[in-house]
Amino acid sequence: MDSKRQQKFARLIQKELAEIFQRDVSHLFQGSYISISGVRVSPDLGVAKAHLSFLLNPNGKDLLKEIQFHSKTIRHELAKRIRNQVRVVPELIFYIDESAEYAAKMDKIISQLDIPGESKEDPTNPFRSPEEEEDDFYEEDEDLEDEEEDEDTRDR
The missing domain is CATH 1.20.5 (Single alpha-helices involved in coiled-coils or other helix-helix interfaces)
Incomplete structure (x- = not known):
């Protein structure tokens, strides 16, 4: 369970990273739409784990490698935005958020189930x-x- 301080910090990081990916560094990723589905922050606020989802992009793992390659640039952009609000800019670790794919998979499995009709007896x-x-x-x-x-x- 995260503290209120961690939750507040995570929301700040998520909001700022979303704007960075959409406005500042979108040219680095061929204009791919990258959304931040969640951010988890360590108790000391030194590490932020960002979960990314890539819409309309079938090669998510390649895009994740490219994001990890440019993580210093992204962290620098983040530092410019939040430098007056925090003491230390956290180290960024990026993950692919697979919850949308998991939900689609479960939906497919459920739709294939053979559920018998209701019994009136x-x-x-x-x-x-x-x-x-x-x-x-x-x-x-x-x-x-x-x-x-x-x-x-x-x-x-």
């Missing part, structure tokens, strides 16, 4: 229609009336 099914629940309610009332009549006849 199962009274414990939480997904029954309201009409079925009404029918059960009336059946319970009739059962209660029958029991009351039985009790009346026993008392006599």
Whole structure:
């Protein structure tokens, strides 16, 4: 669990890195759209791990290598932007964020599942229609009336 200080610092780094990738150094990466999906900062604020996602770019690993090659330039741009707000500019470590690919993979797997239809005979099914629940309610009332009549006849 990150402290509030780490979270605040991570949000600052994420915002500034996003602007740097979109405006300042986009020419270094052939105009690829690079978004920062998250930043995690070490407790001493000396290391920032940035998770990148590359939209419309099939060769993400090559682009990541190029980003890592230019990491000093990116860190310098970051330092120019946040130098009045922090004591030390963190070392930047970049990772590919694969959550979008993972979500697409899971969506594909779920869509291929063969899920049987709902059974109307199962009274414990939480997904029954309201009409079925009404029918059960009336059946319970009739059962209660029958029991009351039985009790009346026993008392006599």
